[in-house]
Amino acid sequence: MSRYWSAVVHGLTPYVPGEQPKMDNLVKLNTNEHPYGPSPKALEAIRAATSDALRLYPDPNADALKAALAKRYGLQPDQLFVGNGSDEVLAHAFMALLRHDRPLWFPDITYSFYPVYCGLYGIDHRMIALADDYSIRAEDYLPQGDDRPGAIIFPNPNAPTGRLMAIADVERIVAANADAVVLIDEAYVDFGGDSAIGLIDRHPNLLVVHTFSKSRSLAGLRVGFAAGHASLIEALERVKNSFNSYPLDRLAIAGAVASVEDETHFQESCRKVVATRDALVEQLTALGFEVLPSAANFIFARHPLRDGAELAAELRKRAIIVRHFKAPRIDQFLRITVGTDEQCAVLVDALEAILGR
Numbered sequence: 608m609s610r611y612w613s614a615v616v617h618g619l620t621p622y623v624p625g626e627q628p629k630m631d632n633l634v635k636l637n638t639n640e641h642p643y644g645p646s647p648k649a650l651e652a653i654r655a656a657t658s659d660a661l662r663l664y665p666d667p668n669a670d671a672l673k674a675a676l677a678k679r680y681g682l683q684p685d686q687l688f689v690g691n692g693s694d695e696v697l698a699h700a701f702m703a704l705l706r707h708d709r710p711l712w713f714p715d716i717t718y719s720f721y722p723v724y725c726g727l728y729g730i731d732h733r734m735i736a737l738a739d740d741y742s743i744r745a746e747d748y749l750p751q752g753d754d755r756p757g758a759i760i761f762p763n764p765n766a767p768t769g770r771l772m773a774i775a776d777v778e779r780i781v782a783a784n785a786d787a788v789v790l791i792d793e794a795y796v797d798f799g800g801d802s803a804i805g806l807i808d809r810h811p812n813l814l815v816v817h818t819f820s821k822s823r824s825l826a827g828l829r830v831g832f833a834a835g836h837a838s839l840i841e842a843l844e845r846v847k848n849s850f851n852s853y854p855l856d857r858l859a860i861a862g863a864v865a866s867v868e869d870e871t872h873f874q875e876s877c878r879k880v881v882a883t884r885d886a887l888v889e890q891l892t893a894l895g896f897e898v899l900p901s902a903a904n905f906i907f908a909r910h911p912l913r914d915g916a917e918l919a920a921e922l923r924k925r926a927i928i929v930r931h932f933k934a935p936r937i938d939q940f941l942r943i944t945v946g947t948d949e950q951c952a953v954l955v956d957a958l959e960a961i962l963g964r
């Protein structure tokens with residue numbers, strides 16, 4: 608606290624990201640990074656962009672990246688917005704599109720950055736409880752008479768549960784709320800879900816946000832994007848151009864374009880993670896864990912006989928880091944990022960030892 612702070616700062620509750628320990632030889636399964644590296648073509652493009660041209664500002668509109676994304680997703684460039692990680696894209700969306708007199712609706716168990724943005728921008732919100740099986744119930748997001756949202760946001764698959772909503776249910780929510788923006792945060796959709804990007808031509812109130820941090824293995828480069836009707840994109844551009852003209856630097860634009868163009872590497876590396884995930888789910892189930900169905904690159908699991916915090920602490924003693932949330936209803940769960948086959952084998956061996964199996 609300081610008397611020099613702007614008044615709003617006293618009331619902020621910042622997001623706490625998963626730990627990035629400064630230690631080697633850890634089995635790091637706590638922040639949903641991709642276990643395999645980015646496209647070699649992306650690395651090559653970043654090296655090629657590391658030149659004297661860095662004295663020049665980058666393209667403020669990142670047109671090359673919008674063109675590559677437009678081609679990949681069958682969109683027009685004016686249906687795309689790019690930013691410095693999807694967290695920045697989301698922040699601009701909260702400001703530009705989700706701040707209304709009526710409250711913003713989102714699940715009570717979800718990406719914990721959403722309430723943080725609400726605090727930053729003073730957005731009234733309603734947190735809607737997940738079903739007993741930890742799924743998001745589409746019915747809960749349909750307007751009931753005058754009880755309707757100012758806007759809606761949720762991840763699909765949801766985080767930290769990994770549970771996927773069927774695309775037909777997503778469209779039901781979007782169609783029933785034609786007067787409100789519905790933002791689908793598809794950070795994990797490439798690991799087994801159907802994207803809602805295909806719906807944006809039919810629904811001018813739908814915004815879909817993606818990140819390069821998970822499925823494209825470029826968390827360190829900080830690139831994310833939004834797809835939606837051109838008028839939604841214009842609102843994002845207005846906020847962005849009132850905030851920072853150059854969110855993507857030259858290296859990020861070059862690396863992201865090459866990543867989008869390397870479809871083979873993208874498909875192959877996601878397929879490997881999905882295969883490892885399915886094997887890991889079987890192994891943990893055999894150890895007695897209850898594992899929620901996951902369409903993401905992480906799983907959410909609890910053991911009926913062992914406390915979640917205690918399991919996380921025992922794993923940490925063995926240099927294996929997973930994420931544990933001290934929050935109601937989920938404090939018995941571990942969120943475990945799908946690592947390489949080798950990392951998952953180390954995890955399973957450690958859990959066997961801890962459980963005395």
Ligand SMILES: *Cc1c(COP(=O)(O)O)cnc(C)c1O
Pocket residue numbers: 691692693694695718762766792794817818819820826829830831
């Ligand atoms: C990881 C994640 C993000 C943020 O991704 P960045 O692009 O790295 O900022 C956004 N939403 C959800 C649900 C995530 O899990």
